[in-house]
Amino acid sequence: MKLGLVIDTDxxxxxxxxxxxCKQWNTSGTLGPLTDYQPYGKEPSGVAFNxxxxxxxxxxxxxxxxxxxxxxxxxxTADCVTVCPTGASFKRAEDGIVLVDQDKCMGCNLCAWACxxxxxxxDEAVGTMKKCTLxxxxxYDEQLPEAxxxxxxxxxxxxxxxxxxxxxxxxxxxxxxxxxxxxxxxxPELGYxxxxxxxxxxxxxxxxxxxxxxxxxxxxxFKSWLDKAVVR
Amino acid sequence: MHPALSVIFFTVVSxxxxxxxxxxxxxGVLGGVPGLGATGILTALLVGVVLATAGLMASTxxxxxxxxAWRAFFRFRTSWLSREAVFSxxxxxxxxxxxxxxWRTDGAHGIGMSLVGLLVLLLALATVFATGxxxxxxxxxxxxxxxxxxxxxxxxSLASGAVLLxxxxxxxGEPPAVAATLALVLLVTAAMAKAVxxxxxxxxxxxxxxxxxxxxxxxxxxxxxxQSSDSxxxxxxxxEAAAERILRLRLxxxxxxxxLPFVLLVLLLGTDGAALSLALALxxxxxxxxxxxxxxxxxxxxxxxxxxxxxxxxxx
Numbered sequence: 001m002k003l004g005l006v007i008d009t010d011x012x013x014x015x016x017x018x019x020x021x022c023k024q025w026n027t028s029g030t031l032g033p034l035t036d037y038q039p040y041g042k043e044p045s046g047v048a049f050n051x052x053x054x055x056x057x058x059x060x061x062x063x064x065x066x067x068x069x070x071x072x073x074x075x076x077t078a079d080c081v082t083v084c085p086t087g088a089s090f091k092r093a094e095d096g097i098v099l100v101d102q103d104k105c106m107g108c109n110l111c112a113w114a115c116x117x118x119x120x121x122x123d124e125a126v127g128t129m130k131k132c133t134l135x136x137x138x139x140y141d142e143q144l145p146e147a148x149x150x151x152x153x154x155x156x157x158x159x160x161x162x163x164x165x166x167x168x169x170x171x172x173x174x175x176x177x178x179x180x181x182x183x184x185x186x187x188p189e190l191g192y193x194x195x196x197x198x199x200x201x202x203x204x205x206x207x208x209x210x211x212x213x214x215x216x217x218x219x220x221x222f223k224s225w226l227d228k229a230v231v232r
Numbered sequence: 233m234h235p236a237l238s239v240i241f242f243t244v245v246s247x248x249x250x251x252x253x254x255x256x257x258x259x260g261v262l263g264g265v266p267g268l269g270a271t272g273i274l275t276a277l278l279v280g281v282v283l284a285t286a287g288l289m290a291s292t293x294x295x296x297x298x299x300x301a302w303r304a305f306f307r308f309r310t311s312w313l314s315r316e317a318v319f320s321x322x323x324x325x326x327x328x329x330x331x332x333x334x335w336r337t338d339g340a341h342g343i344g345m346s347l348v349g350l351l352v353l354l355l356a357l358a359t360v361f362a363t364g365x366x367x368x369x370x371x372x373x374x375x376x377x378x379x380x381x382x383x384x385x386x387x388x389s390l391a392s393g394a395v396l397l398x399x400x401x402x403x404x405g406e407p408p409a410v411a412a413t414l415a416l417v418l419l420v421t422a423a424m425a426k427a428v429x430x431x432x433x434x435x436x437x438x439x440x441x442x443x444x445x446x447x448x449x450x451x452x453x454x455x456x457x458x459q460s461s462d463s464x465x466x467x468x469x470x471x472e473a474a475a476e477r478i479l480r481l482r483l484x485x486x487x488x489x490x491x492l493p494f495v496l497l498v499l500l501l502g503t504d505g506a507a508l509s510l511a512l513a514l515x516x517x518x519x520x521x522x523x524x525x526x527x528x529x530x531x532x533x534x535x536x537x538x539x540x541x542x543x544x545x546x547x548x
Contacts, residue, residue, distance in 0.1 A: 016458065043461035052458045054544055058450035065455065068445055070542065079371065085314035086303035102291070104303055107296025112468065113233075116439075118539040121464040127297035184447045187439050187538065190371050195242055200446060210543045 001095040001200060002168040003134055005154065006076050006177050010202050012161040014054050014067030018153035022071070022132075025152035030137045031102065035125040047121045050153055064201060069162070071153070072119035072132035073194030074098050074187070080111035080120060085124050090127070092209040097134050098176055104106035105129050111178040139164075233373065234471040236533035238293035240441045243363060246287025246320075247385065248517075251393020252280035253327065255414065257356070260334075261341060261349040265397070268405030270339030276400050277331050280400055281324075282395070284356075288320055310393075314536075316362035318398040360389045374438030374548055375535045380429045387422035388489075388524060394418045395493055395517050398500070402513035405506070412497045419497075423490035426527070427475040430482065433534060438548035444541035454544035478534060481526045482503040489523025492516075 026049055027034040036046035049069040057064050074091075078098050079091045088104035089111050092096070100111075105128040110130065112120040121130045135151035138144065148155060154164045159226075165174035174197075177183060183197035215221070256276040259265040265273055292298050305321070307314040311528045330348045337345060364382030371377050394415035401408040462470075473481075500523040503509055536548040 014456070014458075019458070023411075031251050045459070045461045045463050048463070051463075053446050053450050053454060054456035057446065057448060057452050062450070066446065068542075079369075082310040083313065083366075083369065085307050085311040085317060086300060087307050088300075088303070104300060105297060106297075106300035106303060108294070108304075108313065109296075109468065110311075112364070112464075113537070114370055114372060116538045118465045118469075118542060122296055124296065124464070127336075145325065187444050187445060187541075190437060190538070192371075198446070201447075 001166050002074075002076070002195050003095045003139070003165070004095060004167050004174070004197070005071070005134075005151070006163045006165070006167075006174045006183060006197045006199065007069055008068050008161040008163075008181075008199040009068060009176075010199060011159045012052075012069060013159055014052055014068040016052050017158055018069055018157050018162065019048065021116075021152040021156035023048060025135060025138070026133065029133065029135070031100065031130050031133055033126075035122075035123050037056060037124065047117065048125050048131050049119075049130070051118075051143055062079060066201065068198070069185075070117055070119070071190070071196075073117055073196040074123070074134060076193040076195060077191060079114040079192065083110045083114045085110070091166075097136055098131070099136065100129050100131055101134055102126075102128050107218070107226075111120050116187055116192060117194070134164075167197070233532045233537060234468050235529045236294050237305070238290045240525060240528040240532070242287040242291035243385070244287075244521065244528050245290070247360055247363070247389035248285060248392035248396060248521070248524075249280045249285075250285025250360050251389035251391070252283065252396045253277055253393070254353050254360075254390060255393045255397050255411075256280065257330065257349045257353040259410075260339075261353070264339060265401070266410040267408065268404060270334055272400065272404045272406070273339060274331055275333055275404075275530055276397060277327065277334075277399065279396065281327055282322075284320070299474040305355060311440050312365040313376065316359055317356055317368060319359040319362055323352065323359060326355055336445070345463045351522045357386070360386055372538050373535045374432045374436075374538075378429075378432065380432060381424065381426050381538045384422070384429055386389060387418065387425050388527070391415065391422040392416040392517070392520055395497070395520050398497065399513040399517050402500070402509050408509075408513065412501050412544045416497055419490055419494050423486070423494075426485070426490075436547040438536070439538050439541060440547045441541045441545065444538065448499050454542075457543055466543070470543060472532060473530075473533040478530065481530050484526040485523050485530065487523070488519045489527055493520045493523075540545050 005104045023034055034047040035138055038044050052067055052069045057066050074096055074230050078091050081091050086104045086106050088101045102136045109122060118222045120129050123130050139149050150164045154162045163174050165172040181199040183199050185194045185197060254272055256265055260273055292301055295301055301498030304317045305312055330352050333345045335512050361382050367376040367383040398408045398411040401411045442448055445452050481494050493516040496512045500509055500512040538548045
């Protein structure tokens with residue numbers, strides 16, 4: 001199994017609901033807390049597993065705004081795991097989820113250096129590395145109704161831009177989406193082989209228009225002008 | 233990359249210490265350090281070990297959770313950081329045995345002593361190489377992901393070790409001809425390797441924002457980073473030094489780390505006065521350390537992590 005997310009940049013509106021849902025679920029989850037630094041100060045910041053950034057692609061009149069939510073890609077070649085000196089970082093054989101054992105991490109930052117996607121953030125208050133768990137404490141929870149056994153970000157997305165599933169199974173919804181909509185990986189040239197895929201905007205560059213009725217002949221137009229111009 | 237002082241201090245100081253041990257043990261195995269007796273060799277080894285230890289201690293300062301530092305020995309099979317930790321810890325019993333042997337045999341190298349000396353040399357070399365490989369193995373930082381990086385770490389470690397050995401030889405009142413010549417050769421080699429590195433990183437050739445955000449050839453720019461103040465990612469990866477400052481520091485590197493120690497050592501080889509020799513031999517390592525601290529600061533400040541692409545950088 002290769003569990004991961006497929007994110008549609010065509011429907012994502014950049015509302016940050018997934019960011020909030022992620023933080024809410026995970027701050028009390030297996031890797032929590034997700035510490036906030038100066039939450040009421042001048043420059044509030046803190047640990048997040050999921051961040052949404054907004055880009056402008058191309059120039060006017062062909063420009064387009066794209067929102068790109070980013071969390072851990074659960075890479076197949078996860079260098080964050082191989083560089084870890086303590087064995088705290090690991091990739092689960094059964095479903096490919098990359099996790100950090102909080103009891104083993106010594107906070108050396110090397111895995112964050114090795115991650116090209118900025119998925120790992122050091123919790124400066126706790127001293128350990130934190131990252132997206134793909135809501136491992138949700139997706140296998142048999143207490144939850146089956147429809148809710150999905151990552152918090154996926155359930156909360158109001159435009160259904162996020163889909164969760166097994167990218168190893170060619171018939172799963174995520175695999176079909178990647179196939180049909182030309183799903184792509186971020187920075188494939190680095191060779192990390194990220195499991196998460198992004199769907200590009202659908203190819204609809206201009207608003208659709210219907211052709212109007214053809215113009216009447218010159219004589220007809222002259223007559224109608226004459227009718228309006230000559231007043232009895 | 234954010235230049236962390238503890239890591240800069242660690243790589244420079246322990247590099248010099250290991251370099252000193254490598255050269256002393258190497259020359260010892262080849263038949264003794266010219267000019268230095270058993271006491272001199274023991275002193276050189278001791279200075280090397282003290283410097284290496286000071287550096288290694290400093291390296292633990294950048295850990296956010298040092299309570300778990302002992303676990304760093306357990307991923308030898310995949311992690312260069314783990315390998316560095318294992319090599320550096322294996323180094324200690326070996327160098328202790330070697331120093332004990334030198335003390336007992338008064339510097340004579342039989343087969344057994346030669347083997348231990350060789351082991352010390354190999355472990356010290358392996359530690360410095362592993363330090364370089366920690367950085368060189370990161371595909372996320374194009375300026376580090378190069379064989380030039382471990383090459384530079386090894387050459388700078390050996391060059392600083394040789395300059396220190398020259399200083400020690402002069403301090404013991406002996407003619408430093410062999411150590412100084414060795415230092416001159418290593419300084420020139422290290423300077424050339426560093427110059428090649430600076431030339432090589434001059435032009436950005438890493439991934440671009442186009443493959444990071446989407447597979448398009450169109451121009452991409454960031455509109456909104458989605459955060460109101462800097463996060464861990466910005467603090468760790470988005471450090472950027474002014475071009476003018478980089479240029480000025482490179483000048484410091486060329487002058488203090490290579491040119492001035494080279495000139496001082498050439499003068500040292502030509503002089504006979506004991507006081508002048510001592511002054512030259514002690515100023516050279518100090519200058520070299522200043523130059524290497526600047527070199528290591530630049531090594532971090534000039535490294536551009538690909539996560540910056542998501543914050544709007546066009547190429548890394």
